Amino acid sequence: MKINIIKQKPDEVQDFFSAPLSFSQKVVMKKLLIVEQLLERMKAIGLNRSKFAEKMSISSARVTSMLDGTNNFTLETMLRAADAVDGEFHWVIAPKGHEVKWSVFCEESIHPAFKPARETVHQPTAEFKMSAIAQEDQANAA
Numbered sequence: 001m002k003i004n005i006i007k008q009k010p011d012e013v014q015d016f017f018s019a020p021l022s023f024s025q026k027v028v029m030k031k032l033l034i035v036e037q038l039l040e041r042m043k044a045i046g047l048n049r050s051k052f053a054e055k056m057s058i059s060s061a062r063v064t065s066m067l068d069g070t071n072n073f074t075l076e077t078m079l080r081a082a083d084a085v086d087g088e089f090h091w092v093i094a095p096k097g098h099e100v101k102w103s104v105f106c107e108e109s110i111h112p113a114f115k116p117a118r119e120t121v122h123q124p125t126a127e128f129k130m131s132a133i134a135q136e137d138q139a140n141a142a
Contacts, residue, residue, distance in 0.1 A: 028069070031069050031070070031071065031072075031073070032069045034073060034078070035066075035067050035068075035069050038066075038067065038081055038085060039067065041085035041086070041087050042085055045085060045086055047084075047085060049063050049064070049067070050063075052084055052085070055083075055084035056080050056081060056084045066081070090102070
């Protein structure tokens with residue numbers, strides 16, 4: 001029995017979402033991810049926007065503009081924001097086509113059986129000396 005497969009042409013919405021993101025779309029996406037992470041940390045530690053502004057030494061209006069997703073964050077702003085939410089700012093540049101996934105954990109939460117060994121390995125030093133070149137050696141070398 002032969003199965004006929006009918007392929008339909010994608011509609012405009014499918015085309016839009018299947019197309020790779022443009023550079024400006026990637027910028028907006030990264031900004032929104034940063035804002036989302038800041039808001040998650042603020043919620044986790046019970047920090048409202050006015051206290052966040054106070055900890056960053058900025059106005060409440062500046063916090064609103066930071067968290068609307070259109071702000072161009074400087075590295076200094078990111079570090080100050082991370083510090084204000086009792087966090088650490090981490091960043092990475094990966095090769096194109098690679099995806100970076102973070103795993104956040106506390107060192108104390110790792111079971112001792114799974115902690116990496118942190119012992120120092122001392123390798124003995126080896127001494128190499130050149131021997132005299134063999135005279136009239138007819139062996140075929142590999």
